Amino acid sequence: MLIRSIVADLILMYFPAVLLVSKIFIVYAFGYAVYVIAFNVQLYMIFGIGLFFLGSWFVLWTRYAIPTNKNQERKLITRGNFAIIRHPMYKGWILINIGLALIVMHWSVIVLAFLQTIIYYLILCAEDSENVKLFGDEYRLYQKVVQRSCVILGVFRYFIRKIKKEKIIYMSESEKIYD
Secondary structure, three states: OHHHHHHHHHHHHOHHHHHHHHHHHHHHHHHHHHHHHHHOOOHHHHHHHHHHHHHHHHHHHHHHHOOOOOOOOOOOOOOHHHHOEOOHHHHHHHHHHHHHHHHHOOHHHHHHHHHHHHHHHHHHHHHHHHHHHHHOHHHHHHHHHOEOOOHHHHHHHHHHHHHOOOOEEEOOOOOEEEO
């Protein structure tokens, strides 16, 4: 547990560099994927394309759901894709990495995708502990209701909440009710 915390702290400290390497990897893998698909399409590649677009959808949807104003007070967002999983952007990047690895099926892309998946999961765990410090009991309740990163189980739980018409209720300074 301590080692995972130390590694996650180091990753968060060098987060801009990790993002730059991720973007370079994705551009390289996407270019190679286009080349591979143009000459040889397999069933696993089609599955990889689906994962790539699902991950891209999560990343873009999350990008527009998060307020970009740095001076704005930080609030816990529990609507949209945040009602399905707690960390949709990281899950999106993980799906993009796995999708590109399936499309390209080259050892270097598979190794980089595996390493990036581990790094994103460690960041995800570190952000959970940071959010508990930042939001307190509100986030602990959110953790009980919403999955960390399992999309299928998150969608299943989301629709059960919708069918039962349950709302996630948080008690803080002002009572907040979120979908």
